[in-house]
Amino acid sequence: MAQNPERRAALVDAAIDVLAREGARGLTFRAVDTQAGVPTGTASNYFANREDLLDQAGRRVYTRLAPDPASVAHALETPPSRELVRHFMHDIVRRVTADRTGYLALLELRLEATRRPDLRRTLTARLQPEYEESIRFHLAAGLPGDRSTVSVLYFAMLGLIVEHLTVPEVIAADPIEALIDAIVDRVVPRE
Template structure:
């Protein structure tokens, strides 16, 4: 099969899932979003589970592309650099990364009932915890696995609220000011009066 056409359909499927949710994910909707003849998506991905798998695999590919770009820029070397990185990740959720993250959250809901889908998405989550722990260590913070996981979980918990953009929820969660949110998160997990030494504790 034509790989360029397949990628076009996968990207269209991500957009459909993000815009219309799981109930709106149909082969016909994907064909329309990709501007291809009716039946094209079904030819490439015959079942709805096939569509979900294609979207999940595309999300994994996009995740690895983003992390590769971050790795090329080099790890943060201090607390301020880490704060800049975390703030940029959160800002991306409400900006160019919004469709991918909306699709990812829809996939997570589906994965609760589909173990095969959960297995695909698990690769993203596991890599996220490992990668953000490495970033915290590179920044010279007194990292423990528990502290590193707390930072990552806080970022993950912020994502649905940033996507929903609730006018009352964002200030309640401190997400109306991402610089302050990240600074407060790091100050809570890593109080500034602690000795800055990688791997302390």
């Protein structure tokens, strides 16, 4: 059967919506069909099985959350500094807040990976290079700090984002912008 790439993309986006709303256990072909507004059985024509659907959703989330290359290039026109790191950290939170559904779906995939070794391998294959690329990017751009700086920044921001998107009341007393600035100020050395 010939497959429509636009419909496949819509089904994957629908799967992301279902993951964010219902969790991995609620991700069924029927739920995806309903979310996408297509006839029952459509998703099963596009994906070999549920694992394939989970894998495709994981891949798509990263595309949705990725920074705009032109914006990154523009930001890199300024000299490397703690302020530039701050800019990039604020941009990360802006992007995940703008696509809250995508990030929540990613969190659901991470949780599901604790129960599914194949998904864990898939996510590890995606997350490990992403983590290393973050370090490589930071160092290659000449931003202040070393590998350890980037690691601490990466995991501190990850925790802040999880709180911000899941239980924002925990950090309600402190504006997220101020928390990002505090993380950068404490982790990234002065030039």
